[in-house]
Amino acid sequence: MAHPDDPELACGGTIAQWTKHDAVNYILVSSGDKGSWKKGASPHVVASLRETEAKKAARFLGVKKVIFLRQADGSIAYNPLLRIEIAILIRSLKPYTIVTHDPWRRQFHPDHRATGLVVIDAIMIARDWHFSPALAEIGLKIHRAKELLLTPTDRPNLVHDVSHTMSRKIRAIKLHRSQLKNLYRWEQRITQRARQEGQKRGFAYAEAFYKMRI
DSSP states (O other), X not given: OOSTTHHHHHHHHHHHHHTTTSOOEEEEEEOOTTOOOOTTOOHHHHHHHHHHHHHHHHHHHTOSEEEEEEEOTTOOOOOHHXXXXXXXXXXXXXXXXXXXXXXXXXXXXXXXXXXXXXXXXXXXXXXXXXXXXXXXXXXXXXXXXXXXEEOSOXXXXXXXXXXXXXXXXXXXXXXXXXGGGGSTTHHHHHHHHHHHHHHTTTOSSEEEXXXXXX
């Protein structure tokens, strides 16, 4: 995902479920170096702080590893190098499920759109022998993930009941302490969204995804 707090905000309840039985890894495209509203804040200091917070939140949820690609926050672009980087990691980590931003959802942040599109194309590179044959030459065999889940989405076709892990999601988000003042009424909005998604399926709380075929 694009920024250090995006996994927990989007699907922290689902992650808390997965880590009970499976290995979960984060790939964070940026370190969130522009994630401060303080005029004199150093982007380097902000990035370092946010990486530390991301690791704490991931550790709290039971995530195995956090990988930072350290692209500039606010300037993530659809580019060939980033596609290859992510394809390399997909071939190396061999995930069953990949989660990223829904690039077709109406959303404000350009980093989310760009990251979603790059990840989708990286999946194609990772699964086929004839894309980037140099990867095979260095021993990275193809890998086809089984699921691609896009979130947040305005066209959900898969809903996870997170009633029993919603409190862990909230606690994980709180570990991104530097961001909480920037997120207006975040707890109320996050809880309300999860409650609304859950009510559609008879759950107390839920997280919604658009599942794409790979």
